[in-house]
Amino acid sequence: MTPASAVTPSDDRCPVCHAPTPAETQLWTLRSHHRTSEGEVEYCVGGCGCLVILVNGEMIKSLSVDRR
Ligand SMILES: [Zn+2]
Numbered sequence: 001m002t003p004a005s006a007v008t009p010s011d012d013r014c015p016v017c018h019a020p021t022p023a024e025t026q027l028w029t030l031r032s033h034h035r036t037s038e039g040e041v042e043y044c045v046g047g048c049g050c051l052v053i054l055v056n057g058e059m060i061k062s063l064s065v066d067r068r
Pocket of ligand 1: 014015016017018019046048049050064
């Protein structure tokens with residue numbers, strides 16, 4: 001088991017807003033994580049600013065960020 005410090009979608013497009021992500025911003029940054037009775041919950045922010053919430057490594061919620 002690797003620590004869930006890096007969520008790296010194999011695709012080079014954001015799974016949330018489908019914006020092509022430049023290589024240097026491709027990595028998803030783990031903002032925070034905590035354990036709940038449901039399992040491990042993680043919040044990751046993509047290079048495009050989207051937020052995804054994962055439980056036990058599965059994306060359960062995604063929020064695209066309105067960038068102006
Ligand atoms: Zn996005």
